[in-house]
Each structure stands twice: as structure tokens, then as C-alpha cells.
Amino acid sequence: MSMTHTTGEPTQPTGAPPSLQVRLALYRRMVELRLFEKRVYDVFLQGLVKGTTHLSLGEEAISAAYGEAMRKDDWTFATYRGHAHTLSRGVPMAPIMAELMGRRGGLMAGKGGSMHLTSVEHGMMGSYAIVGAHLPIANGAAFSAKYRKSGQVAVCFFGDGTTNIGAFHEALNFAAVWKLPIVFVCENNLYMEYTAISAVTAVEHPAADRAGAYGLERILVDGNDADAMYETAARTLERARSGEGPSLVEALTYRHAGHSRADPGKYRPDHEVAEWMKRDPIDVYRARLLSQGVEASVLEQIDRDVAAAVDVATEVAKASPPPGEDLIMKDLWSDGSSTWRN
Amino acid sequence: MAELSLREAVGRAIAQEMRRDPNVIFMGEDVAAAGGVFKATVGLLEEFGPERVIDTPISEQAILGAIMGASMTGLRPIAEIMYSDFFAVCWDLVVNQMAKTRYMTNGQVSLPLVMKTGNGGGLRFGAQHSQSIENWAMAVPGIKVVMPSTPRDLVGLFASSVRDDDPVVFLEQKALYATKGEVEDGEIVEPLGKAAIRRQGGDATIVTIGTMVPRALEAADRLQQVEGISCTVIDLRTLIPLDAACVLDTVSATGRLFTVEENPRVLGWGAEIASIVADEIFYDLDGPLVRIATPYIPLPAAGELEDKTIPSVDAIVETIRKRMG
Numbered sequence: 001m002s003m004t005h006t007t008g009e010p011t012q013p014t015g016a017p018p019s020l021q022v023r024l025a026l027y028r029r030m031v032e033l034r035l036f037e038k039r040v041y042d043v044f045l046q047g048l049v050k051g052t053t054h055l056s057l058g059e060e061a062i063s064a065a066y067g068e069a070m071r072k073d074d075w076t077f078a079t080y081r082g083h084a085h086t087l088s089r090g091v092p093m094a095p096i097m098a099e100l101m102g103r104r105g106g107l108m109a110g111k112g113g114s115m116h117l118t119s120v121e122h123g124m125m126g127s128y129a130i131v132g133a134h135l136p137i138a139n140g141a142a143f144s145a146k147y148r149k150s151g152q153v154a155v156c157f158f159g160d161g162t163t164n165i166g167a168f169h170e171a172l173n174f175a176a177v178w179k180l181p182i183v184f185v186c187e188n189n190l191y192m193e194y195t196a197i198s199a200v201t202a203v204e205h206p207a208a209d210r211a212g213a214y215g216l217e218r219i220l221v222d223g224n225d226a227d228a229m230y231e232t233a234a235r236t237l238e239r240a241r242s243g244e245g246p247s248l249v250e251a252l253t254y255r256h257a258g259h260s261r262a263d264p265g266k267y268r269p270d271h272e273v274a275e276w277m278k279r280d281p282i283d284v285y286r287a288r289l290l291s292q293g294v295e296a297s298v299l300e301q302i303d304r305d306v307a308a309a310v311d312v313a314t315e316v317a318k319a320s321p322p323p324g325e326d327l328i329m330k331d332l333w334s335d336g337s338s339t340w341r342n
Numbered sequence: 343m344a345e346l347s348l349r350e351a352v353g354r355a356i357a358q359e360m361r362r363d364p365n366v367i368f369m370g371e372d373v374a375a376a377g378g379v380f381k382a383t384v385g386l387l388e389e390f391g392p393e394r395v396i397d398t399p400i401s402e403q404a405i406l407g408a409i410m411g412a413s414m415t416g417l418r419p420i421a422e423i424m425y426s427d428f429f430a431v432c433w434d435l436v437v438n439q440m441a442k443t444r445y446m447t448n449g450q451v452s453l454p455l456v457m458k459t460g461n462g463g464g465l466r467f468g469a470q471h472s473q474s475i476e477n478w479a480m481a482v483p484g485i486k487v488v489m490p491s492t493p494r495d496l497v498g499l500f501a502s503s504v505r506d507d508d509p510v511v512f513l514e515q516k517a518l519y520a521t522k523g524e525v526e527d528g529e530i531v532e533p534l535g536k537a538a539i540r541r542q543g544g545d546a547t548i549v550t551i552g553t554m555v556p557r558a559l560e561a562a563d564r565l566q567q568v569e570g571i572s573c574t575v576i577d578l579r580t581l582i583p584l585d586a587a588c589v590l591d592t593v594s595a596t597g598r599l600f601t602v603e604e605n606p607r608v609l610g611w612g613a614e615i616a617s618i619v620a621d622e623i624f625y626d627l628d629g630p631l632v633r634i635a636t637p638y639i640p641l642p643a644a645g646e647l648e649d650k651t652i653p654s655v656d657a658i659v660e661t662i663r664k665r666m667g
Contacts, residue, residue: 075415108446108447108448108450109448111445111446111447111448112446112447112448116446116447118446118447118450118451119450120447120450120451125411125414125415125451126443126447126451128439129438130434130438130439132403133403133407133434133435133438133439134407135407136403136404136405136406136407136408136410136411136435137407137408137410137411137414137435137439138407138411139404139407139408139411140407140408140409140410140411140412140413140414140415140419141411141412141414141415142411143408143411143412143417144411144412144414144415144416144417145415147367147393147412147417148416148417152415154411166403167403167404167407167434170399170401170403170404170407171403171404171407173399173401173404174398174399174401174404174408177399327448330449331444331445331448331449332444332445332483332484333444333484333508334444334452334454334506334507334508336449338483339583340483340582340583340584341583341584341585341586341618342535342583342584342585342586342587
């Protein structure tokens with residue numbers, strides 16, 4: 001099977017679809033990401049989340065697929081748009097919600113915020129809010145895995161806008177030269193922040209069309225098709241784990257919401273939004289599973305279970321007190337202090 | 343006991359730590375096969391092999407990202423940024439990533455890494471290869487800043503930097519690479535955050551670091567002989583953590599403080615020292631706090647100009663003589 005293409009069309013999945021167990025897990029995860037982030041939006045409007053949030057609504061299939069396909073000890077590196085990637089590693093909802101609300105029970109006790117979700121025990125090695133910075137950092141983890149022969153793989157997610165910053169190109173060259181066990185996943189949702197990526201990029205496909213420059217296969221995949229994403233994830237992870245080196249995946253997708261909480265996304269034409277809403281990854285997947293014989297009651301039960309879990313997580317987060325002031329001066333240094341002089 | 347140049351001490355320091363800990367690796371531009379542009383890392387590739395001593399592309403962001411990711415996941419990496427001026431092209435990794443990650447993650451992530459770099463002027467390299475960036479690094483909470491002035495200190499402070507669980511900027515003064523000093527055999531470890539009193543005197547305290555240490559010592563000798571002014575000279579050795587107690591103790595005793603700094607004057611490290619002294623022992627002072635620093639300009643290349651720009655022995659002597667008068 002090859003996913004190499006020279007046209008702009010993404011590949012269709014070939015071979016057998018994932019097992020029913022995997023497909024139901026993918027469905028559950030996507031519903032979790034969707035309902036969790038819708039709740040984030042609601043509590044933001046209620047004033048319970050300050051600052052900013054960046055939602056992955058509409059892009060759930062990508063992080064869900066990698067989350068299901070990764071080994072428990074693999075590493076995820078994500079961006080400020082990282083709620084979905086964090087949940088996809090199995091991090092519980094309540095501490096994520098509490099972190100967004102700035103509570104003591106937050107994943108980082110309120111010291112990081114929405115854009116820096118990290119849970120090392122789940123292999124979630126950080127959400128990075130400077131575009132491009134985490135590609136070289138993910139390389140370092142992959143270097144470490146290779147040096148220690150641990151078989152671990154680093155997966156690094158980023159948006160289309162990242163493909164035009166220098167760190168992207170430095171990191172891809174570095175990974176290719178050392179054949180590092182890493183997968184770079186570009187979530188191309190067609191817009192950087194407010195500007196279309198196509199308006200400011202020399203090639204049509206900002207990641208896939210650059211793969212050849214680093215001796216890598218051109219991989220373009222429908223990021224709204226959970227089965228295609230899972231197949232791509234399994235294949236690229238296996239390639240990395242078996243010592244064949246890095247992959248650069250461009251997954252085509254679309255944000256249902258704006259760039260961040262303050263953005264209604266009005267720069268996007270109505271017909272384009274409508275077209276992509278028809279390709280909602282969860283709607284598409286639900287219809288496919290039903291058409292292939294999965295009972296509607298099974299999916300409805302998942303929907304109800306996840307909705308209840310989101311309610312519980314929201315209440316747990318709301319009940320958590322604000323962080324204590326004792327945290328302010330802690331953990332600058334490894335001795336737990338922030339002492340810089342005697 | 344051997345007499346080593348500071349340049350030779352660099353290779354000795356890296357080898358000491360690589361022999362001790364297989365998780366220590368070293369990467370940078372031209373550091374392996376070529377042995378470094380300053381020939382300070384000759385022989386490391388031969389001893390430790392290409393998996394641990396690594397030539398990289400000219401990609402400073404990729405280099406610092408690689409050591410950050412490696413340090414998060416079990417290694418103790420060392421990277422060389424050839425000239426400290428080049429930190430400007432990868433400063434995001436230092437300032438936004440390394441310095442903040444432990445704090446932002448509520449202590450989940452440790453970054454035991456060292457960024458070694460050739461720092462400072464005096465070699466006629468011009469404005470983009472001569473800067474003293476210690477004040478850049480000091481300005482960011484979360485980065486330790488180390489600058490040895492002797493070959494022995496280089497070995498000992500490097501060992502502590504590698505063994506430290508926090509990110510360290512390790513500044514090697516290019517102008518001192520050829521200077522020599524005694525280095526005893528066996529393992530040498532010097533703690534971070536402990537200044538060295540290089541000379542005792544009762545009239546004034548000179549606080550300095552790096553290339554300015556030998557100049558301050560020579561100036562102090564001349565002031566003693568010619569002017570009868572007796573100076574204590576403190577070599578800070580590390581700026582973060584800062585041995586403020588040593589400074590406060592000696593300035594309390596002498597009543598006068600002079601800082602000698604290679605970094606440009608505005609917001610140089612001496613301003614912080616002067617502020618601490620003014621705040622905490624003002625009534626022990628017998629006169630103004632005086633800073634001797636490079637002026638607020640890029641460094642010129644020609645020797646005649648550069649030597650008038652970075653504090654010289656003559657300039658230190660002249661300033662202290664006038665201000666003590």
C-alpha cells in the first residue's frame with residue numbers, strides 16, 4: 001500500500017478497516033473531544049474560563065486516531081490548541097477542565113493554563129504556544145528513544161501555519177538526517193489564524209509538498225476520516241518504531257469555530273464552512289458505523305455515557321478551589337524553589 | 343597536576359562527565375570531526391564515538407530543541423552554540439521553552455541540560471561575534487548562568503552544570519581560551535552559586551567575572567603598588583545563582599564597591615549588584631557605587647577601537663584611582 005500522491009487529492013484508505021473494538025474506541029474518543037470542547041466553550045461564555053482557549057471542534061479524528069494507535073509510553077507534543085491531544089492520551093477530563101478554570105485541581109495546579117497542558121505520566125509532553133518551537137523539542141525526545149533503544153516514538157502535532165516558520169524546516173532536516181523515530185502531523189485546517197494558508201504559501205499543500213525536500217514520502221490524508229487517520233497513524237508509528245525514520249503527515253481538516261475564543265471566523269466564506277460542516281468527522285463516522293451494522297443503541301449509549309462524564313468533570317472542576325499563593329514562588333528550579341541569590 | 347589552557351580544560355571537562363555518565367551526550371556545529379572551531383573539543387569523537395559526540399547542521403533551533411527534548415526524556419545533553427551571539431537565532435527555545443517549562447507544568451518536567459558557548463570580545467571579530475550575553479541570560483527567570491575565569495574552575499563548574507537538573511548557559515570566554523592554569527588530576531567539582539575571593543584588600547571591593555577577572559587582578563596589583571589602594575577582588579563565577587552574601591560581606595568591610603563588567607552597561611549584571619548593595623548595606627558604604635562596563639554600543643572590530651571599548655586594566659586603574667581620591 002502506498003499513500004504517495006502527486007495530485008492534491010488525499011488518499012482513500014485501503015486494506016481492512018480497524019477492528020470494531022478500535023472503531024468504537026475512536027468513536028467514543030471523538031465524542032469525548034467534541035462534548036468536552038463544547039462544554040469549554042459554554043463555561044468560557046459563563047466567565048469560568050479566563051484568558052483564551054483554542055478549540056479543535058471539527059478536527060477530532062486526527063488526535064483521536066493517533067491516541068488510539070500510539071503505545072502507552074510514546075510521547076505526544078502538541079500546540080496551544082491541545083485539549084484534544086491531551087484527552088486523546090487518556091488524561092482525565094476533570095483536571096483539564098480545572099486547569100482551564102485556573103483551579104488548584106488543574107493538571108498543572110493552574111500554573112500553565114489552556115495553552116500549556118502537560119501530563120508526563122500519560123506521555124503528554126507538553127502543549128507549546130510559540131509556533132514551531134515543539135518540533136525541534138519532539139526531535140530531542142525521539143533522539144533519546146533512539147539513543148536508549150527504547151522503541152518509543154514521538155508524535156508532534158501542529159497546524160498549517162507552522163510550515164512557514166524556520167523551526168519546521170530545521171526540525172524536519174534534523175529528523176531525516178538521524179532517521180529519528182518521530183511522526184510530524186500537520187493538521188491543515190486551511191487557515192493559520194485569520195489568513196488562509198494558501199494566500200501566503202508557495203505550494204498548495206504546505207506540509208505534503210515539502211516532504212520531498214527532506215527525502216520523505218508525500219502523505220496527504222483526509223483528516224476528517226477516522227479510519228483513514230487510524231490507518232495512517234498505525235503505519236507511520238510502525239515505520240518510526242522499526243527504525244525507518246520520520247514521517248510527515250498532512251491531514252486535511254477544518255475548524256468549526258474560529259481561531260480562538262475571540263474569533264467568530266467571519267473571514268471564511270459561508271459556502272466553504274457549509275461544505276465542511278457536511279464532512280463533520282463524527283457525523284461521517286456515525287453514519288459509516290451504522291451503515292456497516294453497528295446498532296444505533298450502542299452509539300447512543302456511548303453518547304450518553306460521555307455526556308454524563310463531561311457533566312461530572314465540569315462539576316469536579318467547578319468545585320476545586322483556586323490555587324494557593326504558596327505555589328507562586330515554587331518550582332522554578334529542580335529543588336522546588338525560585339531562589340536566585342543567597 | 344598539570345598546567346592546562348582554558349581551551350584544553352573544555353575537553354577535559356566534557357570528557358570527565360561523559361566518562362562518568364553514559365546519558366551525557368554532546369552536540370553542536372563542527373564539534374566532533376573537526377574538534378570545534380576553537381579546537382576545544384578535539385579527541386572527544388575518537389573517545390566517545392559518533393552516537394555521543396555529534397556534528398549538527400547549522401540549525402541552532404534544532405540543536406537546542408534536541409537537547410531540551412532529550413533532557414525531558416532521560417538524557418543529560420550538552421550543546422555547543424558556537425558563538426554566544428548566535429543565541430539570538432534560537433532564543434525562543436531558551437526563554438520561552440527551557441526557562442518556563444518546569445514552572446508552567448507545576449514541576450512535572452526536568453531539563454538537565456547545558457548550553458556551552460564562546461562568549462565575549464577581545465579577538466577583533468566585530469559586533470556579531472564578540473558580544474557578552476550574560477545579561478541576556480540573567481534576565482530570564484529559570485536559566486542558570488555560569489562563567490569560569492580559570493581552567494580549574496571551568497572543569498569544576500562544568501561538572502556541576504552537567505549534574506544540575508536545571509538548564510545552564512555556560513559561558514566560555516573566548517579571550518581566555520589561551521590562558522593557562524594549574525588543574526589537578528582526578529575529578530573536580532565546584533558548586534554553582536559560590537563566588538571566589540581572588541585577592542584580599544581593605545580599601546575597596548572589585549566584583550567581576552570571566553575575562554575581567556585577570557584584568558581586575560592586574561589593576562588591583564597596580565593600584566596597590568602605585569596608589570597604595572588595597573582592593574579585594576571577587577570572581578562571582580556564576581551570575582545565577584548569585585553569591586550576594588559574599589559581595590555584601592566584603593563590601594561591608596571595605597565600604598566601597600566597583601563592578602567590572604564586559605557586558606554593555608545598560609542593565610548589565612553590575613546594576614543588580616549595585617542595587618542589592620545600596621538596598622541592604624547602604625549605611626556601610628563610604629562612597630558611591632561605581633560600575634566599569636563596556637559602553638552602550640555594538641563592539642567595533644579594529645584592535646585600537648575594541649581595546650578602548652571593553653574595560654582594560656588601564657581603564658580600571660584610572661577609574662578606581664579617580665573615584666577613590
